[in-house]
Amino acid sequence: MVNTVLKATKINKYFLDPVRFRVLKDISFSINRGSFVAITGKSGCGKSTLLYILSTMDTDYEGELVMDNEALKQKNNAELALVRNQKIGFVFQFHYLIEEFNVLKNVMLPAMKLGRYSTEQIEEKAIQHLKILGIQDQALKNANQLSGGQKQRVAIARALINDPVIIMGDEPTGNLDKKNSDIVFGIFKDICTENKQTILVVTHDSEFASRADRIIVMEDGEIVS
Amino acid sequence: MKNPLLLNIAFALLKARLRQSIVAAAGVTFGIAMFIALVSFMTGLNKMLDSLITNRTPHIRIYNAIVPSKTQPIDLAGEFSGYRNFIRSVKPKDEGKQLYNASRLIKAIRADDRVIDVAPKTKTTVFFNKGTIQLSGMIDGVDVALEQKLFHMGEYITEGNITDLGTISNSIIIGKGLADKLSVKVGDLVQVTTPDADIAMLKIVGVIQFGLADIDDVQSFASLQTAQRLQGKPANYITDIQIKLKDISLAPVVAKEYARLFDVDATDIQTANAQFETGTNVRNTIAYSVSITLLIVAGFGIYNILNMMIYEKMDAIAILKATGFSGKDVKTIFIQLSMVLGVVGGIIGILLGYILSVIISNIPFETQALPTIKTYPVNFDMMYYFIGIVFALITTYLAGLFPARKAAKIDPVVIIRGK
Numbered sequence: 046m047v048n049t050v051l052k053a054t055k056i057n058k059y060f061l062d063p064v065r066f067r068v069l070k071d072i073s074f075s076i077n078r079g080s081f082v083a084i085t086g087k088s089g090c091g092k093s094t095l096l097y098i099l100s101t102m103d104t105d106y107e108g109e110l111v112m113d114n115e116a117l118k119q120k121n122n123a124e125l126a127l128v129r130n131q132k133i134g135f136v137f138q139f140h141y142l143i144e145e146f147n148v149l150k151n152v153m154l155p156a157m158k159l160g161r162y163s164t165e166q167i168e169e170k171a172i173q174h175l176k177i178l179g180i181q182d183q184a185l186k187n188a189n190q191l192s193g194g195q196k197q198r199v200a201i202a203r204a205l206i207n208d209p210v211i212i213m214g215d216e217p218t219g220n221l222d223k224k225n226s227d228i229v230f231g232i233f234k235d236i237c238t239e240n241k242q243t244i245l246v247v248t249h250d251s252e253f254a255s256r257a258d259r260i261i262v263m264e265d266g267e268i269v270s
Numbered sequence: 271m272k273n274p275l276l277l278n279i280a281f282a283l284l285k286a287r288l289r290q291s292i293v294a295a296a297g298v299t300f301g302i303a304m305f306i307a308l309v310s311f312m313t314g315l316n317k318m319l320d321s322l323i324t325n326r327t328p329h330i331r332i333y334n335a336i337v338p339s340k341t342q343p344i345d346l347a348g349e350f351s352g353y354r355n356f357i358r359s360v361k362p363k364d365e366g367k368q369l370y371n372a373s374r375l376i377k378a379i380r381a382d383d384r385v386i387d388v389a390p391k392t393k394t395t396v397f398f399n400k401g402t403i404q405l406s407g408m409i410d411g412v413d414v415a416l417e418q419k420l421f422h423m424g425e426y427i428t429e430g431n432i433t434d435l436g437t438i439s440n441s442i443i444i445g446k447g448l449a450d451k452l453s454v455k456v457g458d459l460v461q462v463t464t465p466d467a468d469i470a471m472l473k474i475v476g477v478i479q480f481g482l483a484d485i486d487d488v489q490s491f492a493s494l495q496t497a498q499r500l501q502g503k504p505a506n507y508i509t510d511i512q513i514k515l516k517d518i519s520l521a522p523v524v525a526k527e528y529a530r531l532f533d534v535d536a537t538d539i540q541t542a543n544a545q546f547e548t549g550t551n552v553r554n555t556i557a558y559s560v561s562i563t564l565l566i567v568a569g570f571g572i573y574n575i576l577n578m579m580i581y582e583k584m585d586a587i588a589i590l591k592a593t594g595f596s597g598k599d600v601k602t603i604f605i606q607l608s609m610v611l612g613v614v615g616g617i618i619g620i621l622l623g624y625i626l627s628v629i630i631s632n633i634p635f636e637t638q639a640l641p642t643i644k645t646y647p648v649n650f651d652m653m654y655y656f657i658g659i660v661f662a663l664i665t666t667y668l669a670g671l672f673p674a675r676k677a678a679k680i681d682p683v684v685i686i687r688g689k
Contacts, residue, residue, distance in 0.1 A: 097683045102592060123596045130594020137686055141589040145282035155593040157275045203593065215686070 049111075050211055050243045051076040051099065056108035058094055058266075068094050070266045072108070078210070079241040081233065083254040086263035093215055095263070096247045100133060100213050101125045113210050130159050134204030138216040140196035142188035148175070148199050149184040156206045167206070174202040178232060194225030201232055205242075212236065214246040218253055230256060276599060279590075280607040287579055294575045295615035297568035298666060302619025302658045305561030307626035309657075312557040314631075314649035316550050322481060325422050327539050328389070328512030329521045332369065332528060335535040339363045367393075372508035375532055384515055384524060389416035391510040392497050397463040400452045404463070407448055407488045411497020420514045423478070423491070430456040430476025435493050442472040442496070446479035447487035462500070470500055481637075562661070568615075569665040572608055576673035580604070580680075587677055588685035597678035604677050608670025609663065616662030620655050 058069040068091045076082050084092045097103040099110065101117055104125070110117040113132055117125065129135075142151045152171040156162065162170070175181040178198040183191055191199065197217065204212050212233070218226040230253060237244050237258075246257070254260050262270045284291045338360040344350055369375065372390060379388050392411040397404040414436035417423045424432045428446060435441055442460065444452075454460055459471045472492065479486055492500070498507050513528075515521055521538035529536040540547070580587070587600055631648035 093687060097687070100592075102681075102683045102686075123598060126591070126594050126596035126599075128594075129592065135592050137592075139585075139686075141585055141592075141686070143282075143586045143589065145286045145586070154275075154590075158594050158599070160275075207594075 048077045049075045050078045050113060051245070052109075052111040053099065054109040054111075056095070056098060056106055056110070058091070058098060058103075058106045068266050069098075069106070072266075072268060074261065074268060076211075076243060076245060078243055079237060081237045081244045081258040082246070082261060083257035083259070084245070084247045084261045084263060085249060085251065085254040088249065090263045091266040092247045092249075092263050096213060096215055096245070099245070100135065101128055130155055131207060132210045134207070134209040134212040136197070136200050136204050136212065136214040136217040138219040140188075140193075140200045142196055142199055142203075144188045147185050147187055148180070148191065151188055151199060152202045152206055155203060159207055161207075171202065171206060174205050175199070178202055194221055194228065197221060197225065197229060198232070201229070205236065208240075209242065211243040211245060214244070214248075216248055216250075217246060218248065218250060226250070226253065276603050277606050277610075280603050280610060283579065283583060283586075283603070284607055284610060287575070287582075290575045290578070291611060294568075294572045295611045295618070297571040298565070298612055298615025298662050299619040299622060301561070301564040301568040301665075302616050302662050303622035303626055304564050305661065306620065306623025306654055306658050307630065308561055309557045309654045310623070310627045310648045310650060311630050311646065312553055313651065313654075314647035316553055317649055318643065318647040320550060323543055324518075324539065325425075326480060327543065328420070329515045329518055329539050330513040330525045330528065330536055331542075332375070332511040332513070332532070332534050332536045333509060334367050334369055336362045336367070367509040368503075369508050369511060369534065372506060372511065375534075376511060378532075379511070379513060379528065384517070384520060386514040386516055387416060387420055389413055389420050389512045390494065390508045391512055392494060392501070392503070392507055393509050394497060394501050395465060396500070398448065398452055399461040399463060399469075400454075405448065405451060407445070407462075407490055409442070409462070409497055409500065410489070410491050411494045411500075412491055413494050417491075420512065426478050426480050427476050428479045430474070432476060434475035435491065438473060438475055439493075440470070440472050440496055440499075441475040442490055442492045443476035443478050444474050444490040445486040445488060446477050447483060448490060449474070449477045451487070464500055464502075466502065468500070468502065472496070565661050565665045569669040572611055572666055572669040573673060576604060576608055576670060577676075579607075580673050580677045584680065584685050587680050588682035591680070591682040592686065600680070601674040601678040604674035605667065605670045608666045608674070612662045612666025615666075616659045619662065620658055623655070623658065624650075 052075040054073050056069055056072040057067065060066045060068050072095060084095065086092045094103070098106045104122070112128065115128070117128065120128065142148075143154070146154070149168065149171055152174060153167050156167040156170070157164065172181055172184060175184055178201060180195050180198050180202075183195060183199075188196065188199070197220070214233070218229050221229060233244050233246070236242050246253075248254050260270075261268055342355070342357050342360065344355045344357065376388050376390060379385055390413060394409050394411070396407055396409050398407050414432060418432060427443065430443065432443070435443055444454070444460065449455065452460060454474055456474055456476060458474050460474055461469060461471055463469050478489070478491065480489070495505070498505060501507070515524060518539065522540055525536040525538040528534070590600060591597070627648045627650060630646050633646050635643060635646045637643070
């Protein structure tokens with residue numbers, strides 16, 4: 046049980062607009078600590094919908110969700126926000142950096158929200174992460190001065206800042222060229238093997254998926270393998 | 271730790287839209303400045319107009335009214351006590367206007383600690399003679415020092431000196447209108463005829479102007495002693511006792527109390543000048559409603575700008591929520607953002623309002639009717655500055671609240687998946 050980071054039981058999700066439509070059908074699976082999991086499937090198979098349910102941002106579903114031994118279904122929005130802050134790191138297809146802040150501040154934000162460490166410690170930690178990702182020289186630049194690949198690496202640094210148990214990615218390489226894709230994959234792989242953090246990535250990039258430890262293939266709202 | 275962070279984010283968002291933020295804050299500034307300038311000016315004017323009356327009017331006046339006696343001799347006769355008695359053509363009692371035992375009355379009232387001070391007065395009507403012309407007028411015999419203390423008589427003296435009234439015997443301070451009609455000036459002698467047809471010569475030591483023509487045309491002042499002598503009355507002849515209270519609102523109650531206690535007639539200022547309060551209230555209401563309208567308009571400006579900002583910053587809001595900021599945090603950010611505009615705009619508004627007030631108070635305002643006023647009257651009461659900043663905070667809070675609630679409800683999934 047200790048090794049299970051995320052356990053989903055009979056997840057069902059309906060879209061109501063324009064007609065009631067069952068997007069996810071009794072999805073059940075679990076993810077072990079330190080594994081690199083890729084969810085893949087065709088467009089519209091429900092893989093992103095599933096990810097957002099797992100990410101606690103979408104609360105409109107049926108079924109049970111347990112993350113790091115905590116049941117999530119009963120929590121209210123403020124508690125879920127705390128869970129996202131502490132346990133989940135996000136990397137999206139689009140970088141979502143806040144352009145009013147510089148790179149360093151963007152990375153620091155989730156940690157400052159958590160407030161576990163002092164600002165100086167957080168800053169040090171953020172620089173550390175940027176260094177590992179090879180972009181520490183960009184730290185004081187504004188977010189919109191960076192290239193696409195660099196932005197995505199900043200987004201990864203931001204995802205890592207609170208030492209989350211699981212890092213979720215929604216097409217994290219979707220906007221990147223081959224070279225940058227490889228860099229991002231390499232970073233994920235390192236995080237997974239060295240930090241023993243869990244990676245859960247949704248992608249339709251079959252090459253990216255094939256290099257993961259475990260591949261979950263979805264079709265029409267169901268897990269097929 | 272947490273709140274500085276949220277405030278930090280709010281500031282960053284503000285900086286991103288600096289120009290709109292300045293415009294929004296300027297709206298608040300303008301609203302507050304106008305509120306302060308308007309209210310200060312209005313109440314300053316009100317105070318001045320009211321003081322025209324209240325400065326000169328005692329809070330309570332004690333006198334002997336000339337009325338028919340309520341109890342007629344027949345009521346005292348035992349054999350008719352059970353009857354309803356009708357008496358026609360009852361004449362007022364000839365008691366004169368004198369207050370009996372006035373000096374003891376004054377002493378007793380002065381001992382009351384609700385009272386600031388008491389001033390005795392003796393009133394008489396006279397004719398002022400100039401050649402063959404006779405002008406009717408009033409002479410109030412007053413205690414100069416007390417009159418100055420209670421009614422600021424010196425402020426209305428346009429020529430001459432009030433203290434001369436007490437020191438020079440048979441002297442008079444004459445109303446401006448009266449002086450013009452008689453074409454006399456300070457230092458001249460004026461002949462007066464009393465109701466008892468005595469003739470006296472009085473020396474003019476001053477000219478007084480209250481700014482109310484009806485009064486300035488008839489009113490003049492002499493010392494208590496001069497007025498008593500003029501009427502051929504003894505030194506205890508006093509027709510009015512004027513009282514000023516520490517709290518003007520107590521006047522009706524205290525007046526009733528004295529009337530019962532001393533068996534005299536007493537009127538209070540509220541009863542005598544009811545219309546003044548109404549005028550003051552109406553002017554205040556106008557000033558406040560105009561200012562509040564200005565602030566509400568400023569509030570709408572802030573509301574609009576925040577709404578726009580929220581649409582522009584959807585991505586930032588979404589990522590803040592995704593990385594663990596709760597809806598409440600987002601709401602706080604936007605309310606703080608609005609309040610920052612309110613505080614900055616409000617403080618500048620207060621300064622601007624003060625500057626405007628100072629400018630207004632230096633604009634020359636000279637009118638024949640108000641000799642002592644040289645510039646526009648402005649009331650620099652701290653209270654209005656306080657009300658101004660409170661208004662600014664309330665309006666900006668409310669203007670921020672609705673957009674902030676909208677931002678708090680933004681679903682990050684919709685934004686992020688929409689890309």
